[in-house]
Amino acid sequence: KAGVTQTPRYLIKTRGQQVTxxxxxxxxxxxxxxxxxxxxxxxxxxxxxFSETQRNKGNFPGxxxxxxxxxxxxxMNVSTLELGDSALYLCASSNPSGxxxxxxxxxxxxxxxxxxx
Amino acid sequence: xxxxxxxPEALRLQEGESSSLNCSYTVSGLRGLxxxxxxxxxxxxxxxxxxxxxxxxxxxxxxxxxxxxxxxLHITAxxxxxxxxxxxxVLSGGSYIPTFGRGTSLIVHP
Numbered sequence: 001k002a003g004v005t006q007t008p009r010y011l012i013k014t015r016g017q018q019v020t021x022x023x024x025x026x027x028x029x030x031x032x033x034x035x036x037x038x039x040x041x042x043x044x045x046x047x048x049x050f051s052e053t054q055r056n057k058g059n060f061p062g063x064x065x066x067x068x069x070x071x072x073x074x075x076m077n078v079s080t081l082e083l084g085d086s087a088l089y090l091c092a093s094s095n096p097s098g099x100x101x102x103x104x105x106x107x108x109x110x111x112x113x114x115x116x117x
Numbered sequence: 118x119x120x121x122x123x124x125p126e127a128l129r130l131q132e133g134e135s136s137s138l139n140c141s142y143t144v145s146g147l148r149g150l151x152x153x154x155x156x157x158x159x160x161x162x163x164x165x166x167x168x169x170x171x172x173x174x175x176x177x178x179x180x181x182x183x184x185x186x187x188x189x190l191h192i193t194a195x196x197x198x199x200x201x202x203x204x205x206x207v208l209s210g211g212s213y214i215p216t217f218g219r220g221t222s223l224i225v226h227p
Contacts, residue, residue: 109160
């Protein structure tokens with residue numbers, strides 16, 4: 001099976017702009033989670049989608065939003081970018097309703113490196 | 118609130134020098150404990166899932182064990198290519214989202 005894919009892999013934006021990141025989960029996986037990773041804060045949970053519905057949300061401002069499509073692909077959007085939004089954005093997929101032993105294991109994509117200037 | 122503490126924060130080993138990484142956790146009803154390996158600038162790579170105390174899993178030079186309060190990732194005769202950050206995460210109760218530790222940065226010198 002193909003793994004989780006994320007596009008683009010690298011992105012440079014300026015303050016005030018907005019950005020959209022895309023994630024394609026492993027085939028058959030219905031849950032997609034987004035994380036922000038920085039050296040100072042580690043992995044921080046942004047939100048999780050399951051069957052096109054946001055099921056969980058982390059403690060991030062409303063500038064961070066996301067959605068999931070019927071094919072389980074997901075996008076996250078950050079509006080009015082700030083310098084502090086520079087980070088590695090990671091997407092992870094899992095199949096909570098699957099029958100496999102590791103059904104609750106999250107599998108991560110390679111990430112999108114965002115630099116805000 | 119679930120808590121995960123990994124120690125040490127950083128570890129330097131000589132090639133062939135075996136050691137262990139620790140992941141201590143506090144959760145209400147463990148559903149799973151996960152180990153990942155992360156190389157710089159890349160996404161975490163899944164290693165193991167452990168579900169109950171006493172469970173052990175192995176992969177090449179890595180062996181993960183689980184007790185009711187902590188998990189160990191044992192590295193036997195490490196090689197330089199084992200250098201990475203190792204992350205631990207727990208899933209508990211009715212949560213859908215794992216709680217991650219800050220990781221242990223491992224450097225193996227040739």
